[in-house]
Amino acid sequence: MYPRMAPPAHARSSCLLTPLEKTNEAYALARSPAETASSQPSWQYGTDYISVMPTNLYGPNDNYHPTHSHVLPALIRRFHEAKEPANPVVNAG
Structure with a gap:
């Protein structure tokens, strides 16, 4: 645009x-x-x-790095990590 x-x-x-x-x-x-x-x-x-x-969708080859990823992959990673028993909180980054 x-x-x-x-x-x-x-x-x-x-x-x-x-x-x-x-x-x-x-x-x-x-x-x-x-x-x-x-x-x-x-x-x-x-x-x-x-x-x-959201102009960048996530997929198999996206960047899921904790601090250098796109917004959606970062959220997916944080929610996934919060499901782990040792880390039951979503990290705000």
């Missing part, structure tokens, strides 16, 4: 202004309606809805 060469702090106003990055085109097109669906009620009813999209 953001221009390929956009600065790291992406402004929402820069979305879809340039041709989409080919490697992320399907994701950008899928995300656009969700962004619109959450912003319209916010504008119309004065609420503050947002759309949450």
